[in-house]
Amino acid sequence: MQIPSKFVSQNVEDKWYSYWMEKDFFSSTPDDRDPYTIVIPPPNVTGVLHMGHMLNNTLQDIIIRRARMQGFNACWVPGTDHASIATEAKVVARLKEQGIEKSSLSREAFLNHAWDWTHEYGGVILDQLKKLGCSCDWNRTKFTLDPQMSESVIDTFVKLFNKGLIYRGYRMVNWDPEAKTTLSDEEVIYEERDGQLYHIAYNVADSDEKVIIATTRPETLLGDTAVCIHPQDERYFHLKGKQLVVPIAKRKIPVIEDEYVDMEFGTGCLKVTPAHDINDKALGEKHDLEVIDIFNDDASLNHHGLDFEGMDRFVARKKIAKTLEASGELVKKENHRHKVGTSERTKAVIEPRLSDQWFLKMEGLAQPAINAVLESDDIRLVPEKFKNTYRHWMENIRDWNISRQLWWGQQIPAYYFGKDSSQFVVAKDITSALALAKEASGNSNLKPDDLRQDEDVLDTWFSSWLWPISVFNGVLEPDNPEINYYYPTQDLVTGPDILFFWVARMIMSGYELRNEKPFSNVYLTGLVRDKQGRKMSKQLGNSPDALALIDEYGADAVRVGLMLSSAAGNDLLFDESLCQQGKNFANKIWNAYRLVEGWEVTEAQEMPPLNKAALDWYENRFHQTLNTVDDHFKKYRISDALMSLYKLIWDDFCSWFLEMIKPAYGSPIDKPTLVAAKKLFENNLRLLHPFMPFLTEELWHFIATRNAAEALVVSQWPEAKQVNQNCLDDFEMIKQIIGGIRNFRKEKNIGFKEQLILISEAHIPNPEVILKLGQLSSINHQLDEKSQSLGSFRVGKSEFFIPINQAIDPEEERKKLTQELKYAEGFLRSVEKKLSNERFVSNAPEKVIELERKKATDAQERITLLKKSISQL
């Protein structure tokens, strides 16, 4: 069979992915085995694959593939999120391009457009995950707006409402005037912006005196209902109890006192606009002030805006400033840099606004979630450093505003039946709502048409927080076999940026709805940054096209590239050269296979002792690495696990093992060695499979003809065995010795193989290092009887010397050795000093003292050797 000299990943990806799908290896149903479950963090339904997804999902795939090989019933549930704001914004934008305004459409018509959009783009990101090799159970694919998922959300809302945890409140919220919706605090991004601080003169009522008040938002003076001073501010003592006149509006407002005011800022006088500032609202409540809302939905001024009615807030600001300037009431303007809240989605400047919203009480929900992570360790955060952040947030948690003024999402199941919105009932559907409304109103004549359902939808996170439960239908049927089998899940892999949005809330819903954690381990990845350390984002355009990367390097290479430098929780600087490294690695393995496959076999020959030694050694080395890898996995150090394998394959397997058993050019290899070598090769493939599924499956089927049940993806993860440490130590020694000799044999035309044979025939491996070296030196004497020079090499931390066949300047050598001797003596002195220190001997653990003693003996031996060598020069 002709095997190409280069591994082309692209040729095998589709082949094996469809094979795996066809054989149904990824699907899972409850059975006798233990489950290993991961639910995917559902990407936005209309999103495309970016680097963050690749990192995240590669990690999940590695974990789930290994679990599958370990004999668990592996179940990775995929799905997408309806992402109400993001998706609705996209749909609105597309309609706008077609000349359609959202406001001209009925709710139903708009939702039809949104569903069209969803069906058009909804599958894209899932197909991209398949390209990456993700072994999800696609039969279980869920969407947060699926009927069953939505029903779970509504059901939960009703339950929590009936428990008294959900309430309606008139609250200050973050209003996005562009999307005309409220945003959660988390969706507001504060940006530094240059603004101006306007100093405005307010007249004291019935007097000529003026008071100067500084504000960044002069237009809000139309909503002023008080001016506040600090009770200890001597400058304004005389104003206490007086009234001021608001410029333009000519309304009289009281002067109030509160310690909230910062005397240092501005003029020390604060105008209070309860409708448009969160702090002012608090002041307003405290001092029982009137609330004047001056804005419409789109942040244009309403009738309180007087002459400025209908103007946009920013236009009005300028106009009002001008008007004040003209009347001399604008005393001065100064530049002022301050932070402005903007919408994460629309970039519009957020307007604090009072409105009716739905809230979920968080305090009671938070308690079990705090315990689970911080006290009982039921849920492990990886890395642990996020515990602090988690604690801080959970202990300062505020009620969750769960309503959004959008259409795309689950409509809030509240039904109003009175003239105003004060009379309402909450129910799963209109029929039960009607019954409740009849009861509540005492009016048995109510008809369905008399009920108005709340226009708002629920926050997207209100559906995602149920995800680990609702994907198994655990909300609607809390006792079904699926949820009982798969829940709680094992791992959650996600970014730290949604620790609060999502992770914390899933933990809360888990304990609230099922009285059980949703997952045992949370692996928080880092953010993917570019080479300059910038966050990868669409705006910057610095995010490589994920699919183009896969096309160029192959999925396996990209997976390896991502894993090579991504410790949990640390940001990773992504550099395409890492993918190149991944590709080189894949190619190395590919060529190792070509080598083995190309050998001719002979039955006539027995296994030479050197090959036996090599096989023994590699077997041990393999299990040593396997132990390390298993340990890394336990600690979720996935990149360390990969690096261990990288070194095992490249250095130990290719550079040492294969070189050792490689027959001389043109000669055949004996059959027992080849068979054993292929077995070892196969074991390598098993360990690599979670990281590089395509390459390994391809080679697996090259090595032998296998049926579906024998495919690598469902093969067994090797069991780590006890290693023979002596064998490994001996070989380390041999490696060092060979390295030492080779370093000095440049003139000699001795091949690698010959060297090895010489050494193996000399029976080097035995417990006595010095003896070994004595024998080795005799070899070297055989190599060149005239050899008189001295060469040195290191074994572990010790330096050893062998006679070697190369002319070396004795003077130079003497100098070098004397230097070494001095150093060794110094080292010995320091160790002896330590050992004679009483405090050390009495305080240090026995193990440590033992080590120090060993160090001292070693140093002593070395000094003797060095002295001998010098005298021989």
Add this chain to the structure above:
RNA sequence: GGGUGUUUAGCUCAGUUGGUUUAGAGCGCUACCUUGACAGGGUAGAGGUCAUAGGUUCGAAUCCUAUAACACCCACCA
């Protein structure tokens, strides 16, 4: 403003309750070698006052204090 974290080789990072560390890895770099598995491979080498300054300790990259730079989170002063 409050909090958390980071700072170790040219780059990206390990370094696990202070003691097998005379501080490691991968990549890169330098030198040499290599006509059959590998537009590469092998061997060797250079390169670090572990951010800075103090302190604790027999012993500190590791613990404490302060400082600096950077990153992120929370709050947000009109």
